[in-house]
Amino acid sequence: MNTRQLNLNSRIRSSSRTVLGLQKAFLAILLVVLAMAVFNLIPETRNNFFSEANFINILKSASIFLILAMGETVVLIAGGVDLSIGGMMAFSGVVVILLMNAGVPIPVAIALTLLMGVAVGAVNAFISVYQRAEPFIITLGMGIVLTGAAQQLTNARSVSSTLPDFQLIANTQILGWVPILVVVMLAVLAVTYWMLRSTSFGRNVYAVGGDYEVAKYSGINVRRTKAATYLICGLTAALGGVMLASQLNSASSIAGENTALYVVCAVVVGGTSVAGGVGGAIKSTIGLLLLGLLTNAFNQLRIDSLVSYLSTALLGIIIVSILWLDSYGRKRRREAV
Amino acid sequence: MVVASAPEAPSAPEALLHVKDVSKAFPGVKALDRVTLDVRPGRVHGIVGENGAGKSTLMKILSGVYEKDSGEIVFEGNVIDKITPVQSMNMGLSIIYQELNLVNTMTVGENIFLGRFSESGGRAGVHAKAKALLKSIGSKVSTYRQVSELSVSDKQMVEIAKALSFDSKLIIMDEPSSSLTADEMEKLVQIIHDLKSKGIAIIYISHKLDEIFGFCDVVTVMRDGRVIATRDVSSITRNEMISMMVGRTIENEFPPRPDCAGETILEIKNINTRKLKDVKLTLRKGEILGLVGLVGSGRTELVRALFGADKVAKKSIYLEGRPVKISSPMDAIRLGLAMVPEDRKLQGLLLGFSVEQNISLAVLARLTEYGFINTKEEAAVGDRQIKALNVRTPSAKTKIRTLSGGNQQKAILGRWLEMSPKVLVLDEPTKGVDVGAKYEIYLLMKKIVEAGGAIILISSELPEVLNMSNRVNTICEGRINGEFDPVTASADEIMAKAFEFA
Numbered sequence: 001m002n003t004r005q006l007n008l009n010s011r012i013r014s015s016s017r018t019v020l021g022l023q024k025a026f027l028a029i030l031l032v033v034l035a036m037a038v039f040n041l042i043p044e045t046r047n048n049f050f051s052e053a054n055f056i057n058i059l060k061s062a063s064i065f066l067i068l069a070m071g072e073t074v075v076l077i078a079g080g081v082d083l084s085i086g087g088m089m090a091f092s093g094v095v096v097i098l099l100m101n102a103g104v105p106i107p108v109a110i111a112l113t114l115l116m117g118v119a120v121g122a123v124n125a126f127i128s129v130y131q132r133a134e135p136f137i138i139t140l141g142m143g144i145v146l147t148g149a150a151q152q153l154t155n156a157r158s159v160s161s162t163l164p165d166f167q168l169i170a171n172t173q174i175l176g177w178v179p180i181l182v183v184v185m186l187a188v189l190a191v192t193y194w195m196l197r198s199t200s201f202g203r204n205v206y207a208v209g210g211d212y213e214v215a216k217y218s219g220i221n222v223r224r225t226k227a228a229t230y231l232i233c234g235l236t237a238a239l240g241g242v243m244l245a246s247q248l249n250s251a252s253s254i255a256g257e258n259t260a261l262y263v264v265c266a267v268v269v270g271g272t273s274v275a276g277g278v279g280g281a282i283k284s285t286i287g288l289l290l291l292g293l294l295t296n297a298f299n300q301l302r303i304d305s306l307v308s309y310l311s312t313a314l315l316g317i318i319i320v321s322i323l324w325l326d327s328y329g330r331k332r333r334r335e336a337v
Numbered sequence: 338m339v340v341a342s343a344p345e346a347p348s349a350p351e352a353l354l355h356v357k358d359v360s361k362a363f364p365g366v367k368a369l370d371r372v373t374l375d376v377r378p379g380r381v382h383g384i385v386g387e388n389g390a391g392k393s394t395l396m397k398i399l400s401g402v403y404e405k406d407s408g409e410i411v412f413e414g415n416v417i418d419k420i421t422p423v424q425s426m427n428m429g430l431s432i433i434y435q436e437l438n439l440v441n442t443m444t445v446g447e448n449i450f451l452g453r454f455s456e457s458g459g460r461a462g463v464h465a466k467a468k469a470l471l472k473s474i475g476s477k478v479s480t481y482r483q484v485s486e487l488s489v490s491d492k493q494m495v496e497i498a499k500a501l502s503f504d505s506k507l508i509i510m511d512e513p514s515s516s517l518t519a520d521e522m523e524k525l526v527q528i529i530h531d532l533k534s535k536g537i538a539i540i541y542i543s544h545k546l547d548e549i550f551g552f553c554d555v556v557t558v559m560r561d562g563r564v565i566a567t568r569d570v571s572s573i574t575r576n577e578m579i580s581m582m583v584g585r586t587i588e589n590e591f592p593p594r595p596d597c598a599g600e601t602i603l604e605i606k607n608i609n610t611r612k613l614k615d616v617k618l619t620l621r622k623g624e625i626l627g628l629v630g631l632v633g634s635g636r637t638e639l640v641r642a643l644f645g646a647d648k649v650a651k652k653s654i655y656l657e658g659r660p661v662k663i664s665s666p667m668d669a670i671r672l673g674l675a676m677v678p679e680d681r682k683l684q685g686l687l688l689g690f691s692v693e694q695n696i697s698l699a700v701l702a703r704l705t706e707y708g709f710i711n712t713k714e715e716a717a718v719g720d721r722q723i724k725a726l727n728v729r730t731p732s733a734k735t736k737i738r739t740l741s742g743g744n745q746q747k748a749i750l751g752r753w754l755e756m757s758p759k760v761l762v763l764d765e766p767t768k769g770v771d772v773g774a775k776y777e778i779y780l781l782m783k784k785i786v787e788a789g790g791a792i793i794l795i796s797s798e799l800p801e802v803l804n805m806s807n808r809v810n811t812i813c814e815g816r817i818n819g820e821f822d823p824v825t826a827s828a829d830e831i832m833a834k835a836f837e838f839a
Contacts, residue, residue, distance in 0.1 A: 198712075200705040207698060210687045216646070217678060217685075218698040218752070219670035277689050 032293045047300040062292040063185035064244050069263050070192040071236030073284040076267060078229040079209035079276030084139040085237040086256030087146030092117055092241030093251030094150045097161045106166060114238050121234020125227035143260060150253035158252035170246035181243055193281040209276030265319050266291045294318060353378045353538050354507055359408030361394055368394040370562040381529060381539045383553035387582055387797060391562040392542050396509055400432040401425045431500030432509040437492050439484045446480035449499045470498040474528050490521035509540040514548060526552050544631050546575055558582055583799055583828045591804035595783045597623035598807050602657055602791050603760050609651040612638045613815045625792045627806030629835050635815035636795050640762050644669045644676055675758035677749055679765045685749045686737055693719030693733040696751045722751030727777060743774025762793045779805055799828050811835045
């Protein structure tokens, strides 16, 4: 076989491999949609899944998670993990509203909150990267600190903004129906995508997560690169908190419960590895959309109490099954070779 | 070649372990080639050979870690075909690895009876039995102490006690002395004598010929996966043994030696770490400097220290006559120093990256404008190196994990050549590389120095060093202890120095 043919073949092979990965995810999404269509044919289970309002709802609820997931994706690819994003989201929602209620102008309040997110990310980075503590525990603890701080600031009640303008940020619709929240989400997605794909920082993130020693020997500032990912993650988590507060026009310390684990699950379901070095913005988006669709579908199917309380368990079962099937497939491929 | 089996004394007892024509191949290497070996009870059987001679592979087959491809192993009259490490221990064959296999967070007693806690009479029984076993080899270590607190020597005692707890008839010791002090070594020798008198056979793997001549009865010399000879220690001399170990015929597998050494480019005036003692080294422009030393001699530490990968107490390095400060690999690369590490998979390759991305890794900064990678430039760099090094890959975008070892190695070389380093350190550059690719790598080395670069070549393959370098330094126990002209020096001389015989 001549080189040209070889080239062509490998290109086909490698491209089909990626498409297949994405195909699998699309297949899963298609399956959910199809199942909902079938349920809609049966009078007893007819629901509002296919309404325009519901799709906007899905998009809006996925948006907050997606903003958080982008930062988490970057941290995971670099071989770390950040479980403080739930607490961060709740805390920054509370902070931005309290700042505004104290008379700080809206843009300044938002800027300060985002800065605070970066600062918390810096603390995470300092302890887990420079002091080499286990990021799993450090960021988990940081999340608890932030949740507790939010509780203290709000007396464990929810706080509302007194400025009517604040909620316009997330909820104003442009082009007829697209909320600004969705636009912000798309912007974060686009920036993360390009950063990971085309910048040398993005390449270094993959290198550091893929093999720390190799990256170090190749002259990459491994610690600074890894630390930067925590700063990014703190920023996106704070942004998610601000957007959530704007969307609801209120904030509370319990907003971030389970958020971190849900986001990590969605990112991993999308195909980003917890071991580092593998993943991407689009993958995480698909993982999130899939879980978002599933959650929504279960909610729509709440016809009797049995299903309504099983939906959380079902979601868990589906997450576990997806990851199990994936490693099962990989194990079989390995053994075939 | 020397005939494999030497005449044994007529009174020699029946063989306990009988290895016959055992072969084992890994992709690209024949690790063992029809190895035949007899081990008799109550004997200490030494096995010597250079790194990669096949000693470890043989031991791993005996203990059941690897499976042999062909041949026959008979232990106590039973043919052993497929066994697991646990089965082999239960049969009475124990192996004490160099990197000791103990659970650091458990106590001495628990370690000795690991996995046999309830059969051994629970907590009380385990500690009582462990104490008795340790006492039988003269060790006073408390069985309640945590293993992590013990010295290496005491850990070895625990391993030996563990072997005895299985009623072992054969104990294999893989370079047990490498981390012992002289006193601890004496203790070990005493124990070996005790075990011997109990009729237990011992296979003693070592680099140190002193030990072979000190207390081994029989010695087997291995080289390139083959048994060169098995002799009674009393009937062999040191020099005979060394020449058997290194004496392979050197064919025309090397290009002509480069001859373009110029003025000094790198001068290590002093490096001191826990393992390195006052290391001094000079390297000239256009020169290939061979560095010969055994695993554990400090050669890897030297390179890591030079590159700033490890923290170093005292270091004084001059590059092109100016003192330089290298506190991280980043600094080293900025100064034009590059290294191809020994373990490609661990320190060289990014398996998830494409060939092109692996090549561009060290020069990424140069290819970046406003934070974005110029993909056209990157593709050009990849193509250039792939062509120049003749890397056989379906495309530059192919994942590097699918390439053969030789092609992976060439791609990694490409990463460093792209930055045109002033000094290139090659640590075992041809390990696991097939003969054809080896020659290409040698040619490349020649091209690099002829273009004004300088190379430090670290290799366990003496012929490679002898044929490619302009000067050879030996390193032993953290010291540079010899300098040779490879044109006139003999392999035996250099090895003797690396083994510190002089």
